[in-house]
Amino acid sequence: MPMVGRVGAVATVATLAFCVWLLGGWGSEDFRIAFEDNVFVVLSLFATGCAAHTAFRCRGRQRISAAFIAIGLAGWTVGSVLWAYYEWFLKVSPFPSAADIAYLMLPLSICIGLLIAPVGASGYTYTRLTLDGFIVTAAFFQIGWLTILGGLFEAGGASRFAVGVALAYPIADLLALTVAMLLLGRAPAPHRTPLTLLTVGMALMTIADSIFVYMNSHNDFRLTGYSSVGWALGLLLIALAGLCTGVPQQRVAGERSFSQVAMWLPYVPIVIAIGAAVARFGTTPGMPPALIASVLLIMLVLLRQFIVVAENRRLLAAVAAQAMSDPLTGLANRALFQDRLEHALALHRRDNRQSVAVLSLDLDDFKLVNDGLGHPAGDQLLVQVAARTLARARSSDTVARIGGDEFVVLMEGDDVASREVAREVLRAFDEPFVVDGHDLLLRPSAGLAMVSADDAEVSPELLLKQADMAMYAAKRSRTPGVHTFSPADVSVADAPERDRTALAYDSTVAYKLLGQLRHAIDNQELTLAYQPKFALGDGSIVGVEALVRWPHPDRGLLAPDQFLQLVRDHGLMRPITELVFAKALDQIAQWRDLGLLVPVAVNVFAPSLSDSTLPETVGRALRRRGLPHELLTIEITEDLLLGNTEGAREVIKRLRQSGVRVAIDDFGSGYSALSYLRELYVDELKLDRAFVTTVLVDKRAAAILRAVIDLANELGLTTVAEGVEDPETAALLRDYGCQVAQGYLYTAPLTPAAMLSLLRSSRQAPDEAISS
CATH class of the missing domain: 1.20.5 (Single alpha-helices involved in coiled-coils or other helix-helix interfaces)
Structure with a gap:
């Protein structure tokens, strides 16, 4: 606060000028007495006002602490007024007097106020603090008595009561000074500046009172100026301590509770006191x-x-180290991570130059491991995950486990470096984990939230929440790699935590199937079946759709609906899509070599459309096999497009410009179908079988289907009906204007050899196939 700073500066300059005047001894004796007494009244009033101002601004125990210090300073003010009355009006300097009682209120009140002050470690009890204060005070008193005070007391001169009152000053000062030093040794950063000023102020007051004891014991008042300087500077520092005391801040977790000085301070004067006793009586x-x-x-x-x-x-x-670490993995726990995150953001706000990033990781298959292999195996897996993550992170990063299978990484510094660390951490999961003799290939969902150097202030809770939302967005979209937080991810927070809880399999069976499925993918064991697409006009074959099949060693040939749940729940859509894509293009090339140019449709994982390199990847694959782009149709399931429209538009545009056809599969199964027709430029709509199979018995379905076909024809799109199983449905669709159909009316999905036989028997001309 600028006003407080100016007030403190003016008071400091004025007090220092007063001290110079005291040491210079200028002016007549009457003037010096009057001026000194009045300045001490003003200075003590100023210090009292500062302490009262602190009590007004603070709350709770800090207000009570400041109030006691204000009471002590008020007592010192009363003593100054009484002393000015004695010396100025009565022309006497009585000792002891009523002023001494008022003066002694200051160290005693400060001692009480410091004991009440809410600073330092809660484990350091106030009883222990009080005892330490009395121990140090008693030890210093014994040292003083054995060296100087005892001789003065025995020598007489002044009355024993007067000497006793004089001794009360340094004793009370030592008690307050000791408590202040003990508190300073264990105070957190926000409290150290005012406590330091208060401690130094009490040290000056103690020195001044000790000079006062000496002068009264020897009736030698030549050092009066020095004692007055000590009192003046002591009052000034106590006043400044009140001015710079702010509203108490919350203590940061993990901050040191008290220093070595605070620990050993009570014992040092005891050793010195014993040494003085041995020297005195030895x-x-x-x-x-x-x-x-x-x-x-x-x-x-x-x-x-x-x-x-x-x-x-x-x-x-x-x-303390155990309390801040995860007992299983040895990583930082939530408390330590929160502390490090708060510190990193505090530096970010102060320096405004470095970014802060949080990477949130969640193991997609961990529940199946726990349920299938048991919790000890799950614990082994978590330990391995922790070790790999820690090995890929930098030494300056903080890796923590904050939940069962949830890990977070705190990164500070350059944005680009943080992104690279996040990618490096994900690469640690490329190799399988070996647990109880099983090779487990786990993939985490990863979300990254960042605060760059020029970003507005972000709280630790918000940054961690953004990383979690990005992670759940990655899990929901089943997108591989690191998903960086964007405002669109906020809606994911309201989604169910995990769709995999709806898994239809028994958990043990699901775990076994998952391992077998991964093995089948890695070893290219999945096969393709082909379902032909027929023109409703003349019944000719105009293309085929590639459908994945899993030849299971125990369960036989499995269709997608028998394992698709595992695929979607555990992030396997991308590797399966890549496998189907490669095999389908190889099959097109084989048929081409036999003189058959057959358009093939391949389902592509919809979030892959957020990959801007997809058109180039597809183009290279087609050119490598010498295939025309027009032979490939990429089908995107409509219900998986939700939330990806913006990123898909540009990728679809580039695919179509290269000649690849794009179709929306299962059109009508989601809730944003018409918006896709407006926002996405595609070539083909595949009508969902739920509409097609009920078109003869459900008038509403028939009306909707006819309207969609009319709309598609108006937009120049080819319509393909899925699930056509009887001639009546085919005839009705033909009347509605639908161009292509596929279903069991014509044939079930065929093996590559059976499909080749059908193509040859149809004697389809190459040009006709392409032009369709």
């Missing part, structure tokens, strides 16, 4: 051996205490 004739043994016993007890304290600190450090 040469006394006839010292009993029991006294020597007592001193030795105390030293041994202190030594043992030092060893115990050191061991306790090591144990506390070990416990």
